[in-house]
Amino acid sequence: MAGDPHSEAVKTTSSRIRALALTSGEPAGIGPDIALTAWLRRSELDLPPFYLLGDRAFFAERAKLLDLPVAFTEATPEDACAAFATALPVVDTGETATARPGQPDETSASAALASIRHAVDHVRSGRAGAVVTNPIAKSVLYRAGFRHPGHTEYLAELAADGGRTPQPVMMLWSPALAVVPVTIHVSLREAVAQLTSDLIVTTAKIAAADMKAHFGLARPRLAVSGLNPHAGEDGSLGSEDIDIVAPAVEALCKAGIDARGPLPADTMFHAAARKTYDCAVCMYHDQALIPIKTIAFEDAVNVTLGLPFIRTSPDHGTAFDIAGTGKANPSSLAAALRLAARMAATKPL
Numbered sequence: 001m002a003g004d005p006h007s008e009a010v011k012t013t014s015s016r017i018r019a020l021a022l023t024s025g026e027p028a029g030i031g032p033d034i035a036l037t038a039w040l041r042r043s044e045l046d047l048p049p050f051y052l053l054g055d056r057a058f059f060a061e062r063a064k065l066l067d068l069p070v071a072f073t074e075a076t077p078e079d080a081c082a083a084f085a086t087a088l089p090v091v092d093t094g095e096t097a098t099a100r101p102g103q104p105d106e107t108s109a110s111a112a113l114a115s116i117r118h119a120v121d122h123v124r125s126g127r128a129g130a131v132v133t134n135p136i137a138k139s140v141l142y143r144a145g146f147r148h149p150g151h152t153e154y155l156a157e158l159a160a161d162g163g164r165t166p167q168p169v170m171m172l173w174s175p176a177l178a179v180v181p182v183t184i185h186v187s188l189r190e191a192v193a194q195l196t197s198d199l200i201v202t203t204a205k206i207a208a209a210d211m212k213a214h215f216g217l218a219r220p221r222l223a224v225s226g227l228n229p230h231a232g233e234d235g236s237l238g239s240e241d242i243d244i245v246a247p248a249v250e251a252l253c254k255a256g257i258d259a260r261g262p263l264p265a266d267t268m269f270h271a272a273a274r275k276t277y278d279c280a281v282c283m284y285h286d287q288a289l290i291p292i293k294t295i296a297f298e299d300a301v302n303v304t305l306g307l308p309f310i311r312t313s314p315d316h317g318t319a320f321d322i323a324g325t326g327k328a329n330p331s332s333l334a335a336a337l338r339l340a341a342r343m344a345a346t347k348p349l
Contacts (some may be wrong), residue, residue: 018129019080019089020340021119024054025134027111028099029318030328032062035134036070038330038337039088045334048341050132051080051089053115058097059090065101066326077127093118101324104137109144112136116151120158123309129344130310131155132336135318149185151313152304159307169206169305171279172289172315173339174296177269178279179288180207180305191284195227195240200248201255204281208257210305211279214343223268223277224249224261225287231262245283269295299335303343310343312336 025031035052036059038045052059056072063070075089083089097111116136122128138150148154156168171180182203183191204222211220224245226232232241245262252259259281267273268280269291282288292300293315300315314332322328 018127018344019077019084020048020050020130020132020337020344021077021091021122021128022050022052022337023112023115023119023131023133024052024059024097025112025115026099026104026137026140026318027054027058027097027108028102028104028140028323029135029137029320030323031134031318032059033066033101033323033326033328034314034330034333035059036063036066036068036088037328038333040068040070041330041334042084045330045338047334047337049081049084050337051075051077051084051091051128053091053093053118054111055095055097056090056092058111059088062101062324065324077122091118091122102320104140108137109141109146112141113146113154116154117158120155120309124159130312130340132333132340133311133313134333135314135316137318137320152184155304155307155311159309161308166306166308167202167206168307169203169210171207171210171303171305172292172300173303174292174300174335176295177274177292178211179292180204180279180281181283181285181288182281183284185285188284192227192240195244195283197244197248197251200224200245200281200283201251204248204252204257204259205255206306207279207281214310215278217278219258220279221277222252222257222259222261222279222281223263223273224252224259224281225265225268225283226262227283229264229266231264298329298331300332301336301339303339310340312340312343 071087073083073087080089093114095111095114097107099105099108119131152168183194208220211217226241228238232238241262249261302313302315304311314336
């Protein structure tokens with residue numbers, strides 16, 4: 001149906017949105033490769049206008065290495081839409097990148113972070129329609145003094161307003177399935193320790209609000225998984241589903257949100273079950289990401305909810321082993337660009 005986040009028709013037009021700000025990601029990874037390939041296949045992939053943030057000379061060198069006939073043009077966010085049909089617009093960040101494929105160097109962290117900062121500034125100031133981020137290498141950033149667990153937390157800091165930092169929520173979206181993990185990049189032991197009814201409620205409310213605002217769903221349907229096998233089997237396999245998950249679902253229903261659970265996670269993701277909800281709210285990382293990466297490995301999109309701007313990303317890493325080889329698949333990036341454009345089309349211009 002129109003507006004359903006699982007519809008195949010995630011389309012928009014350049015006349016309805018500003019160009020999307022695409023970050024370089026880790027220069028030594030496949031981010032530059034898939035950005036260049038995506039632009040070359042822009043018509044085939046039905047892509048909205050985007051511009052690439054970073055060092056034009058670096059991108060030109062990567063295109064030469066890959067033997068890709070990409071035409072580049074220096075641009076501003078405002079003229080990127082007009083330029084996009086004939087050349088890939090590049091907006092300079094003032095940072096030079098020199099890393100070779102698969103070999104991050106001393107310029108990698110500064111180049112990657114500068115592109116993120118500029119993208120967020122452009123979208124918050126109304127110059128771009130949304131932020132689309134290519135993969136970063138957290139280990140490279142950590143060695144340069146980066147103090148955030150990852151992309152999401154850094155974006156939340158950049159979104160801080162008046163001293164208040166928004167709580168970001170990670171969604172993995174595909175036409176077949178959307179999932180939100182309540183706890184994310186922590187050990188399973190820590191995930192259980194962190195899990196509270198309040199955290200489930202807060203996460204689910206953010207997911208429901210953003211799905212209503214940007215996915216055209218008047219009343220999103222949330223399926224909330226249990227933590228334990230068989231959702232605890234009435235307490236015989238652990239009390240967390242009775243003590244933590246069930247009260248959260250009750251609170252969500254009282255708040256007017258269409259939520260049900262706790263549901264056994266092992267029966268939530270087959271085709272018939274997926275038709276009964278719009279988003280699966282899961283208790284920990286792998287409970288959410290294993291099913292979506294099994295079902296939609298090539299076209300899943302990472303969406304950050306709860307921010308004052310739209311951010312999507314391909315659902316894969318830097319793939320140092322194939323960077324610069326021409327083997328990188330731009331499908332997930334293309335899906336991220338299309339979804340960002342669709343979500344941005346719901347925002348006032």
